[in-house]
Amino acid sequence: MVSKFESPAWHKAVAEIIGSTEGKSVAVGLAAAIDAVVDHEGTCLIAFHNDARPDVLHHTLEPAGRKHYVERYLAGPYLLDPLYQLSLQTREPRLCRFRDELPDRFRSSEYYRQYCERTHLLDEMDFVVPVSKRTTVVLVVGRRDRMFSKAELNRLNLIEPMVHATLRSIWRAWVSRSGNVRGKDDVHQRLTSCFTNFGQNTLTRREREISQLLLRGHSSKSIARELKIAPGTVMVHKRNLFSKLGISSHYELFSLFIDDLSSI
Numbered sequence: 001m002v003s004k005f006e007s008p009a010w011h012k013a014v015a016e017i018i019g020s021t022e023g024k025s026v027a028v029g030l031a032a033a034i035d036a037v038v039d040h041e042g043t044c045l046i047a048f049h050n051d052a053r054p055d056v057l058h059h060t061l062e063p064a065g066r067k068h069y070v071e072r073y074l075a076g077p078y079l080l081d082p083l084y085q086l087s088l089q090t091r092e093p094r095l096c097r098f099r100d101e102l103p104d105r106f107r108s109s110e111y112y113r114q115y116c117e118r119t120h121l122l123d124e125m126d127f128v129v130p131v132s133k134r135t136t137v138v139l140v141v142g143r144r145d146r147m148f149s150k151a152e153l154n155r156l157n158l159i160e161p162m163v164h165a166t167l168r169s170i171w172r173a174w175v176s177r178s179g180n181v182r183g184k185d186d187v188h189q190r191l192t193s194c195f196t197n198f199g200q201n202t203l204t205r206r207e208r209e210i211s212q213l214l215l216r217g218h219s220s221k222s223i224a225r226e227l228k229i230a231p232g233t234v235m236v237h238k239r240n241l242f243s244k245l246g247i248s249s250h251y252e253l254f255s256l257f258i259d260d261l262s263s264i
Helices: 008-019 023-037 063-074 082-089 110-119 150-158 160-176 186-196 205-215 220-227 231-245 250-262
Strands: 043-049 055-059 094-097 123-130 135-143
Touching: 008 023, 008 160, 023 043, 023 055, 023 135, 023 150, 023 160, 043 082, 043 160, 055 063, 055 160, 082 123, 082 135, 110 250, 123 160, 135 160, 150 160, 186 205, 186 250, 205 220, 205 231, 205 250, 220 231, 231 250
Parallel strands: none
Antiparallel strands: 043 055, 043 135, 094 123, 123 135
């Protein structure tokens, strides 16, 4: 059986990466290289910043998908994305499986239902590369119909050094293009403040902390571990914050938060 790394598609993609000096061409070559070693339903290359909204550097989404999965996401809900949280915490390059980084009730969260479930991705691998003190570049590789096999994961691990080096190259090219690097972003600061202070006129500091973790997909037990308090105490705070906000479900909590974001 011929190895994926012996295929003409792999060598052509690598040649495209090596021979390109423009960031977009390098990104196209990288997407083709991924195509050559694993079957998938699309890639998305995102730069996450600690002081600005994310930048989408390249993607293979169709126009309709871009409007739903990119434009709506960048309007503020990215703050709830586990990948965004991971990017803020990662200090060394790594390859991770999205499902291994999730809060324990993430798939029951309204963020998942409205922003992840509609992508129909069954599995996702993420190449995560810090490129500066403020920015981490992430390449998302998604699969809809089945999980990545052990052989496919091995191939992705084999090309990890190449992918990481290419992501750095794409970022350098992006930075060199005048006007394409957003500085400190006032909108991001307002969005972050909205999330941090959600319910500030109604809720206590502890209730706000719990509401933030609920929005990100944590269960009561997970919140208790995060905040180092008893699960029963979390339940009391949860009942109180729901009562103060006049809601009775996580859906209503998420809707209130999105309404706050929309007002920015």
